[in-house]
Amino acid sequence: MRKISKEAFRANIEEALKVKFRRRIDEATPQMIYHAVAYAVNALIADDWMETQEELRKENAKRVYYLSMEFLMGRALGNNILNLGAQKEIREVLDEIGFDLNSIEDKEPDPALGNGGLGRLAACFLDSLATLGYPAYGCGIRYRYGMFRQKIVDGYQVEAPDDWLKDGYPFELRRPEYAVEVRFGGYVNTEWVGGKSIFVHEGYQAVRAVPYDMPIVGYGNHVVDTLRIWDAEPLAKFNLEAFDRGDYVGAVEQQDLAKNLVEVLYPNDNHYAGKELRLKQQYFFVSASLQTAVKKFKEHNDDIHRLPDKAVFQMNDTHPTVAVAELMRILLDDEGLGWDEAWEITSHCCAYTNHTIMNEALEKWPLELFARLLPRVYQIVEEINRRFLLQVMQKFPGDMDKVRKMAIINDGQVKMAHLAIVAGFSVNGVARLHTEILKNQELHDFYEMFPEKFNNKTNGITQRRFLLHANPLLADWCTKKVGDGWITDLSKLKGLIPYADDPAAREEFLKIKYENKVRLAEYIRKHNGIEVDPNSIFDVQVKRLHEYKRQLLNILNVIYLYNQLKDNPEMEFVPRTFIFGAKAAAGYAIAKETIKLINSVADIVNNDPAIAGRIRVVFIEDYRVSNAELLFAAADISEQISTASKEASGTGNMKFMLNGALTLGTMDGANVEIVEEVGSENAFIFGLSAQEVIELEHNGSYDPKLIFNDNADIRRVLMQLINGTFSPRNPEQFRRIYNSLLSSNGGNPADRFFILKDFRSYDQARRFAAEKYKDRDWWARAAILNIAHSGKFSSDRTIEEYVQDIWHLKKLEIPCE
Numbered sequence: 021m022r023k024i025s026k027e028a029f030r031a032n033i034e035e036a037l038k039v040k041f042r043r044r045i046d047e048a049t050p051q052m053i054y055h056a057v058a059y060a061v062n063a064l065i066a067d068d069w070m071e072t073q074e075e076l077r078k079e080n081a082k083r084v085y086y087l088s089m090e091f092l093m094g095r096a097l098g099n100n101i102l103n104l105g106a107q108k109e110i111r112e113v114l115d116e117i118g119f120d121l122n123s124i125e126d127k128e129p130d131p132a133l134g135n136g137g138l139g140r141l142a143a144c145f146l147d148s149l150a151t152l153g154y155p156a157y158g159c160g161i162r163y164r165y166g167m168f169r170q171k172i173v174d175g176y177q178v179e180a181p182d183d184w185l186k187d188g189y190p191f192e193l194r195r196p197e198y199a200v201e202v203r204f205g206g207y208v209n210t211e212w213v214g215g216k217s218i219f220v221h222e223g224y225q226a227v228r229a230v231p232y233d234m235p236i237v238g239y240g241n242h243v244v245d246t247l248r249i250w251d252a253e254p255l256a257k258f259n260l261e262a263f264d265r266g267d268y269v270g271a272v273e274q275q276d277l278a279k280n281l282v283e284v285l286y287p288n289d290n291h292y293a294g295k296e297l298r299l300k301q302q303y304f305f306v307s308a309s310l311q312t313a314v315k316k317f318k319e320h321n322d323d324i325h326r327l328p329d330k331a332v333f334q335m336n337d338t339h340p341t342v343a344v345a346e347l348m349r350i351l352l353d354d355e356g357l358g359w360d361e362a363w364e365i366t367s368h369c370c371a372y373t374n375h376t377i378m379n380e381a382l383e384k385w386p387l388e389l390f391a392r393l394l395p396r397v398y399q400i401v402e403e404i405n406r407r408f409l410l411q412v413m414q415k416f417p418g419d420m421d422k423v424r425k426m427a428i429i430n431d432g433q434v435k436m437a438h439l440a441i442v443a444g445f446s447v448n449g450v451a452r453l454h455t456e457i458l459k460n461q462e463l464h465d466f467y468e469m470f471p472e473k474f475n476n477k478t479n480g481i482t483q484r485r486f487l488l489h490a491n492p493l494l495a496d497w498c499t500k501k502v503g504d505g506w507i508t509d510l511s512k513l514k515g516l517i518p519y520a521d522d523p524a525a526r527e528e529f530l531k532i533k534y535e536n537k538v539r540l541a542e543y544i545r546k547h548n549g550i551e552v553d554p555n556s557i558f559d560v561q562v563k564r565l566h567e568y569k570r571q572l573l574n575i576l577n578v579i580y581l582y583n584q585l586k587d588n589p590e591m592e593f594v595p596r597t598f599i600f601g602a603k604a605a606a607g608y609a610i611a612k613e614t615i616k617l618i619n620s621v622a623d624i625v626n627n628d629p630a631i632a633g634r635i636r637v638v639f640i641e642d643y644r645v646s647n648a649e650l651l652f653a654a655a656d657i658s659e660q661i662s663t664a665s666k667e668a669s670g671t672g673n674m675k676f677m678l679n680g681a682l683t684l685g686t687m688d689g690a691n692v693e694i695v696e697e698v699g700s701e702n703a704f705i706f707g708l709s710a711q712e713v714i715e716l717e718h719n720g721s722y723d724p725k726l727i728f729n730d731n732a733d734i735r736r737v738l739m740q741l742i743n744g745t746f747s748p749r750n751p752e753q754f755r756r757i758y759n760s761l762l763s764s765n766g767g768n769p770a771d772r773f774f775i776l777k778d779f780r781s782y783d784q785a786r787r788f789a790a791e792k793y794k795d796r797d798w799w800a801r802a803a804i805l806n807i808a809h810s811g812k813f814s815s816d817r818t819i820e821e822y823v824q825d826i827w828h829l830k831k832l833e834i835p836c837e
């Protein structure tokens with residue numbers, strides 16, 4: 021770790037205040053101090069950032085380009101300070117000038133250029149890449165508006181724009197010198213030159229892609245990688261030539277294109293909407309990133325055939341898959357290579373990660389749209405498809421069904437997952453179960469064709485943000501027990517195992533958990549106006565709202581518990597606080613109704629004197645990275661209750677585990693591996709297995725009405741959705757939810773996520789957990805064992821596996837001082 025000069029740091033703060041705001045320290049607002057501190061932190065980062073670039077050049081090192089539509093970074097200030105190892109000094113300087121670091125951190129907007137799991141994974145990966153010293157670029161889009169801000173008004177979700185750039189963002193650096201042009205539309209002319217066809221793209225519209233760079237600071241190693249996000253600008257402010265011809269509209273068209281292109285992040289998670297603008301966004305950032313990567317390569321290498329030795333493009337889901345065709349285009353048209361050579365290079369440079377098996381998430385672009393927007397790229401996709409289908413016919417002669425099923429272009433659609441698998445040299449799932457489902461079911465045909473491409477990379481999370489930053493009390497405790505090695509090697513937490521049986525250590529742990537619950541309780545009092553009891557069980561489900569994640573199962577069970585308490589006010593009952601946080605995609609009606617239901621239940625239950633506060637229901641507004649950090653630290657129970665087979669991995673599950681919460685979950689995604697690490701006796705597992713779900717889906721034999729008719733308790737809960745118990749002014753309020761559980765609709769079977777089927781076993785597991793909670797010794801032991809066994813779920817481990825099996829990178833060494 022470097023030596024930080026407090027004097028120099030303070031001088032930088034003063035300088036920034038003077039230059040940016042013309043204020044002295046004693047006149048500055050906390051907001052100004054935030055900008056000034058950010059400036060001073062950037063000054064600490066700058067040398068290492070330049071040094072890292074220099075080292076990259078010198079070594080001519082291979083690098084990974086992580087192509088992703090989403091980077092859910094969260095706030096940078098606190099994280100950068102920790103990774104620089106400057107926290108103590110900076111706290112002291114701020115103390116001297118009368119400010120508190122935590123409240124200064126709170127002034128930073130929470131950059132939310134992502135939806136959920138996939139975007140946050142990209143952010144964790146960058147942290148690990150830099151900390152492990154690997155050369156890496158994150159490549160994405162500088163959305164003008166990130167994930168919408170969620171307001172709860174009368175129990176409903178209302179979306180407000182996330183104007184994160186309004187006061188300027190101090191950690192980004194505009195790099196106009198690296199701008200490139202990206203072209204859309206037009207047509208392709210074929211010319212014969214020297215016995216070869218040349219493809220000339222004409223009549224297109226173009227925009228200027230301008231990169232903004234953010235530093236990704238490695239922990240204590242002086243490595244600073246780069247997140248490069250692209251902004252779109254009109255090529256010329258006004259197309260004068262078109263204007264002269266009297267084509268006023270043509271003159272502003274390019275401007276409009278540039279303005280709209282990066283305006284907003286699509287807030288859909290796991291749901292494909294087929295919007296033209298989204299395809300434009302995809303091509304925009306992919307083309308800009310690839311052009312730049314090839315240009316950079318050529319500065320230091322003269323044989324383009326060696327590109328795969330120096331660059332690998334990891335495609336974060338299918339969203340950037342147009343990369344494979346764009347790289348082919350660059351190699352064929354700009355570099356003048358033949359098809360076979362270009363294919364050889366492309367198919368050794370590109371790799372694909374699959375994050376979902378949900379059918380409605382698969383990207384399939386209408387052929388007409390694709391060909392109109394990207395005429396040259398489309399020609400290339402057609403040729404990739406033609407050659408691939410010849411291969412399929414060779415491998416499965418006469419099996420035209422296979423040919424149809426596997427085609428990249430079929431039914432008037434371009435299937436991006438098929439393109440990614442055919443062109444990529446690696447296809448990975450994100451948890452063991454998920455990868456097995458890909459190989460044996462969803463992508464079985466492709467697995468038969470290319471078994472060598474398939475591999476698993478179980479997700480991970482960065483302990484620097486989700487323990488060191490999010491939970492300082494527990495982080496210090498871990499360090500006292502096992503040293504600080506866990507910060508860069510999470511398996512070191514194994515050293516905590518003996519403390520699980522040490523009564524004093526258990527006491528300490530419970531005290532820390534309690535403190536963190538008090539911290540969250542204060543947040544809830546301030547934001548929700550609800551008093552919650554830190555001695556109650558904090559039972560937390562935070563994640564995107566989606567039917568398959570089954571927030572509905574959770575709240576229906578809360579209603580069931582409420583009914584029991586109403587019927588038997590004297591019954592023994594461990595007090596519970598049920599905490600939810602979730603954004604619903606703006607157009608996802610049933611998801612939004614579920615939010616309304618949770619808030620309506622909260623209203624009734626929290627204000628019912630008959631149950632004497634023994635159940636509290638809290639909906640955390642605007643769930644995002646910054647408040648997530650509080651929630652993980654304070655949770656007792658981690659709700660991971662997706663319908664088995666549907667959650668590819670989950671990463672929230674890992675963040676809870678790392679903070680000593682016990683998993684209440686199904687055998688889905690990475691839960692399987694969590695239980696394998698910690699032991700099923702230290703988690704609460706329930707419900708159908710993935711195989712059982714798949715079989716029930718297959719034979720269509722499941723009928724939720726039988727459960728409804730059979731089980732009076734469940735029937736009562738469902739009837740309460742439509743008799744006004746929770747919506748006295750509008751008894752019909754939750755009819756759609758009720759119907760989704762009991763009637764089929766538009767091709768979807770009734771209760772397609774098996775909520776009623778799993779209701780009993782969920783209730784039993786939850787009851788058992790509450791029983792166990794009373795035994796404080798048992799609970800503390802299980803929680804400590806969860807922390808101790810969370811080592812596998814560090815994104816450092818995940819990244820080492822990607823490097824070993826897919827990327828083949830070498831570590832950089834940045835000389836200290």
Ligand code: 26W
Nearest residue numbers: 137138290291292375381667668669670671
């Ligand atoms: C085209 C619309 C769309 C948008 C986003 C489709 C799919 C997505 C993502 C793949 C959704 C997502 O975030 N998936 C999550 O990825 C995490 C990281 O691998 C996993 O842990 C989650 O299980 C998975 O749902």
